[in-house]
Amino acid sequence: MEQLLGFAVPGVPYGCAYAIFAVGLVLTYQATGVFNFGYAAQAYVSAFVFGWLVQVHQAPVWLAFLVAVVALGPGLGIAMDRLLFRRIPPTHGLAKVVTGLSLLVGIPSLLPVVFGNQNLVGLPSIAFNPNTVYFHLFGLALAPINGVFLSSVVFTAAILVVLTVLLRATPLGLEMRAAVESRRLVQLEGVNADRVVSAAWALSGLMAGLAGVLLAPTQATLQSQAFLTLMVAAIAAAACAVLRSMSVAAAVGVLIGVVSLVAQGELPTGSVWYSAVLPALPFVVLFAALLVVPGLRALDDSRDPLASVDPPPPPVAASVRSPQLERVVRPAWWLLLLAFAVSMLTWMPRAWETVLDQGLAYGTVFLSITLITGLGGQLSLAQGTLAGVAAFTAALLALHVGVNFFVGALVGAAVAAAVAALLAVTSLRLRGLGLALMTLAAALLFDNAIFSQPALTGGTAGITLHRGWLGAVDFFDPNGHAFFVLALAVLAACAAGVRLVQRGTVGRELAALRGSEVGAAGIGINLAWQRVLVFALSGAVAGVGGALLAVQRASVAPGEFNYQLSLAMVVIVVTTGVRTVEGAIQAAFGFVVVQELLQYAPQRFSGLTFVLFAAGALSYAAHPEGIVELQKRRWTARVERIVLRHPPPPGALPVPAGFGEPVAGEQR
Amino acid sequence: MTERGAPTILEVEGLAKSFGGVTAVDDVRFSVAAGESVGLVGPNGAGKTTVFNCVCGQLRPDAGEVRFDGRPLGDLPTYRRARMGIGRTYQRLEVFPELTVRDHVLVAARAHLGGGHLWKDLLGRSATTAEERRVVGEVLGLVGLGHVADVPVAALGLGTCRLVELARALVAEPRLLLADEPSSGLDAHETRALAALLHQLQVERGMAVLLVEHDLGMVGAVVDRAIVMDLGRVVADGAFADVMAEPEVRQAYLGVR
Numbered sequence A: 001m002e003q004l005l006g007f008a009v010p011g012v013p014y015g016c017a018y019a020i021f022a023v024g025l026v027l028t029y030q031a032t033g034v035f036n037f038g039y040a041a042q043a044y045v046s047a048f049v050f051g052w053l054v055q056v057h058q059a060p061v062w063l064a065f066l067v068a069v070v071a072l073g074p075g076l077g078i079a080m081d082r083l084l085f086r087r088i089p090p091t092h093g094l095a096k097v098v099t100g101l102s103l104l105v106g107i108p109s110l111l112p113v114v115f116g117n118q119n120l121v122g123l124p125s126i127a128f129n130p131n132t133v134y135f136h137l138f139g140l141a142l143a144p145i146n147g148v149f150l151s152s153v154v155f156t157a158a159i160l161v162v163l164t165v166l167l168r169a170t171p172l173g174l175e176m177r178a179a180v181e182s183r184r185l186v187q188l189e190g191v192n193a194d195r196v197v198s199a200a201w202a203l204s205g206l207m208a209g210l211a212g213v214l215l216a217p218t219q220a221t222l223q224s225q226a227f228l229t230l231m232v233a234a235i236a237a238a239a240c241a242v243l244r245s246m247s248v249a250a251a252v253g254v255l256i257g258v259v260s261l262v263a264q265g266e267l268p269t270g271s272v273w274y275s276a277v278l279p280a281l282p283f284v285v286l287f288a289a290l291l292v293v294p295g296l297r298a299l300d301d302s303r304d305p306l307a308s309v310d311p312p313p314p315p316v317a318a319s320v321r322s323p324q325l326e327r328v329v330r331p332a333w334w335l336l337l338l339a340f341a342v343s344m345l346t347w348m349p350r351a352w353e354t355v356l357d358q359g360l361a362y363g364t365v366f367l368s369i370t371l372i373t374g375l376g377g378q379l380s381l382a383q384g385t386l387a388g389v390a391a392f393t394a395a396l397l398a399l400h401v402g403v404n405f406f407v408g409a410l411v412g413a414a415v416a417a418a419v420a421a422l423l424a425v426t427s428l429r430l431r432g433l434g435l436a437l438m439t440l441a442a443a444l445l446f447d448n449a450i451f452s453q454p455a456l457t458g459g460t461a462g463i464t465l466h467r468g469w470l471g472a473v474d475f476f477d478p479n480g481h482a483f484f485v486l487a488l489a490v491l492a493a494c495a496a497g498v499r500l501v502q503r504g505t506v507g508r509e510l511a512a513l514r515g516s517e518v519g520a521a522g523i524g525i526n527l528a529w530q531r532v533l534v535f536a537l538s539g540a541v542a543g544v545g546g547a548l549l550a551v552q553r554a555s556v557a558p559g560e561f562n563y564q565l566s567l568a569m570v571v572i573v574v575t576t577g578v579r580t581v582e583g584a585i586q587a588a589f590g591f592v593v594v595q596e597l598l599q600y601a602p603q604r605f606s607g608l609t610f611v612l613f614a615a616g617a618l619s620y621a622a623h624p625e626g627i628v629e630l631q632k633r634r635w636t637a638r639v640e641r642i643v644l645r646h647p648p649p650p651g652a653l654p655v656p657a658g659f660g661e662p663v664a665g666e667q668r
Numbered sequence B: 001m002t003e004r005g006a007p008t009i010l011e012v013e014g015l016a017k018s019f020g021g022v023t024a025v026d027d028v029r030f031s032v033a034a035g036e037s038v039g040l041v042g043p044n045g046a047g048k049t050t051v052f053n054c055v056c057g058q059l060r061p062d063a064g065e066v067r068f069d070g071r072p073l074g075d076l077p078t079y080r081r082a083r084m085g086i087g088r089t090y091q092r093l094e095v096f097p098e099l100t101v102r103d104h105v106l107v108a109a110r111a112h113l114g115g116g117h118l119w120k121d122l123l124g125r126s127a128t129t130a131e132e133r134r135v136v137g138e139v140l141g142l143v144g145l146g147h148v149a150d151v152p153v154a155a156l157g158l159g160t161c162r163l164v165e166l167a168r169a170l171v172a173e174p175r176l177l178l179a180d181e182p183s184s185g186l187d188a189h190e191t192r193a194l195a196a197l198l199h200q201l202q203v204e205r206g207m208a209v210l211l212v213e214h215d216l217g218m219v220g221a222v223v224d225r226a227i228v229m230d231l232g233r234v235v236a237d238g239a240f241a242d243v244m245a246e247p248e249v250r251q252a253y254l255g256v257r
């Protein structure tokens, strides 16, 4: 008993950390209808600014707290609402997720650019001293109550009490709960709904800030990573509460923390339970919750009875090029491709050839996002994992069975397709946000339970590829071009395949599905089959890309295929255009080239790639075709106007006379 | 005027569905004979759309059974019911904004025949066949959408979109068409044309039509028989003119609204 308590007590602060994040996620979702993936970034910003003020500018703790938490927290929340989330139609679930992800990826990379690289070590606590042991629970030596414990428990309890009172017993709370049901109805009642929603964002921003500063002292060095991990684990607790009940979220959060640590103490260290199940515990919980809790199936369904008043998500700008322009542009693209190939084979400096090789491999992985998000209309946060599954399968087959790596890669792609299909089958009832969370849970399960097994994946260093595994051709020759030729061929084949699917029957059926699942089922389209098909295809393409990346790097390491890669990939591809094959390829080259160029900039700018792409992805809500694609189309139209002197009708196709009023919300 | 002798194509028995506390449909029973055209009318909130949703499988009824062609539909998913020959148009538009009118009809024509087109796509063998072009052209002509065939529906008006939904349903040659307020958004002239078309299809193809419509003039022009619903229950079922004369129906229409 005493020993059990000894394990459970240190678990409480962890649990409280999960609880605070979970409560914050539930609060934002309840009060604004947004599942705020950016929450961890908000917490990190406050913690960072707090630390920066205290350590770099020697500001007193209370002042730093006022600035970083009381002012910056709500300010950031309100800014996110005003500038971003408010502009997204409530029915456009995918855009909310993408916007949250962009903030999650972009903000932590932005901080060093603004404040310079800071190494914030051992931040002070706002209340209790983390290293002081205040007393022992029940007088047991094994259950010391230190400052970390006290502050997390005291603040978590305080936050819960304040929030409960605020939401249950004040007019603002009532208005908030009403506003999330229907902003419009509340407005009809004479309440200023915008003010109410702003208040909700301010409150959740304040909570994020508080969470950040509260958790900062528990980390040796302040890293955005830790906040991300915490939030992702907290999602499990929030999901168990169906994103509805803060007290349930808090309770599950604490429970996850305590159970993990007790299990850590009790389970035999050598067992699979210890090495695989335990680290993945929150994600197992999340996965299970998404499987069984019926309330999570309708996360994206707007409860607003006036939802149909809102404009539908913006239509994708038409990309009709006039035949004359097509006659010029097409050969131009082929010429460019030829020039690229010739350059790579002749004068391209080695460093840049490597960079562009990487672009080709990434391009293949990114095409899997074109399939699943652009064609399938669903967000998957596990594409990096699927790539990893194939890469590891190929490497393991080569290492242990002696199978040629390329044969293994095909097997790996099939395995990745099977994993993706399995994921699709288990999550058939989920859509939008629910599906995104499911794929995230899957990615984290792989990260923590499978990729993390040193016996399987070779630890952090991973598995090094040997020349002999790849057959007779030397793909690692620093002066050869074998890899370039291979990668170009693979990318071209995948791109052609995606394009054929896009233009074929499956592509049309998927376009129908994206438009209306109800209508698609009504004409005999099997939604479940289409979902499984597009997941499997996308898994296979991701797998092929993953194997290419492995050859390019001459190794496969777990860190290269973790969930963060998946999150970043979505943000990157969405920026350039998730709807088109060109979008994925541009995303890949844009990504590797910008990243390479930033090597020449001061170190603090190294994260700017992600800032740029995240900024681009923020426009997804307004321009689902991608900001780069949009600009391309605008320029095409402009060129057509000038060169061809005939105004193309961009989207504004002639409506025949004599037909009814325009579709609701079409004209804004 | 139920044609005695014609086999029953749709049978609804003891259908019930409630949403939370609201009983939308309560012990509804009726049948439709093959090739018959029936109006399902009633005031707002009577449960007409909910009946449609239960028939086409979009909603699971709490109780009761739906039989199509003598076969209990049970838990059969919507797409299977569609392939069996239940076509549908929607009160709230369910068009595919990114597709053109022609693609709507084409995708419906292909979906009707079942999936499994991936390998054809990958081999580049999914171009439209002459036969498909003919069928699609025919349906578009029938509904009168030929002139907007290549326009994405996002650029079309509400009434036109309803016709697109109709064309999309018709191309699969359904044996039963569920039309939910097809005339809203159309002007008087277009409504008459639509009524004539539905009547023509019923006569020529032997397609049964179950029509939900607030425009009783149009209902009268299309249907042989009417079923009146109010507050989730069937309050009258019989020849259109007789039913409209019943006091309960007048009560439902005039009293509730």
Ligand SMILES: Nc1ncnc2c1ncn2[C@@H]1O[C@H](COP(=O)(O)OP(=O)(O)OP(=O)(O)O)[C@@H](O)[C@H]1O
Residues within 6 Å of the ligand: B019, B022, B023, B024, B042, B043, B044, B045, B046, B047, B048, B049, B050, B051, B091
């Ligand atoms: N998804 C739903 N959730 C909750 N209540 C619903 C839902 N669908 C319908 N209802 C309720 O069920 C009742 C019947 O609705 P239904 O749409 O079937 O009526 P209707 O006869 O089609 O009306 P209308 O003529 O306005 O289209 C209404 O009270 C409606 O509010």
Ligand SMILES: [Mg+2]
Residues within 6 Å of the ligand: B048, B049, B050, B091, B180
């Ligand atoms: Mg209705």
